[in-house]
Amino acid sequence: MISEEQVRASLARYVELVGAGDIDGILALYAEDATVEDPVGKPPYVGIEAISRFYREGLGRLDATARLDGSIRATRNCGAVPFCVDLDWGGSLRTIEVIDVMEFDAEGRIRSMKAYWGESNMIAREQP
């Protein structure tokens, strides 16, 4: 059982690492046997090897930043974090609005992650 404060800190750290494109840092947050469903409804990636490929082939190839988009909701062992990912999607700037829901194991590592977003959460942005 981990505390609300630990859940909150891990979720904030996750968004920072996504924003920095630090995939090794992200993977270090996950348990070996974790599952990732992103977006929710797709078949899950099971285990750290599959999760590693998912991040390297997705986030690793994008010029993306991320930022919190509201308050983290945290309880013991699990939480939900609203954030936005800003990226260059084939020449057009997009913001993807995401809420990640995570469960943690007793050691505070991510046991499961489900990312809630759909096509209507991909917003076109003006060129800066």
Next chain:
Amino acid sequence: MISEEQVRASLARYVELVGAGDIDGILALYAEDATVEDPVGKPPYVGIEAISRFYREGLGRLDATARLDGSIRATRNCGAVPFCVDLDWGGSLRTIEVIDVMEFDAEGRIRSMKAYWGESNMIAREQP
């Protein structure tokens, strides 16, 4: 399978009904055999009778309003909605920051609801 647009509309409608204290309206959104876990981590309420008691004994006794607190994240069959509940908690004004995660059945009724919030999401508010 229901569409992103239907999920988005149902989640927005749910927050409106919570804000209006319309418990009959809320219950009409749920499937008969739905489950509710609020906050997540508590034993779930199973079935519409238990869910009805949960809303009547909780929301029904509070002078509460609710408002969206960011973008709804919707995909087919499920979604996550960030919102705030403002209420009078034994004489002190509080805002509870919540993210509800919902799954829908093929008829578009709520099959499961999980509410993510913890003690650190109960914020004291100034008297207006």
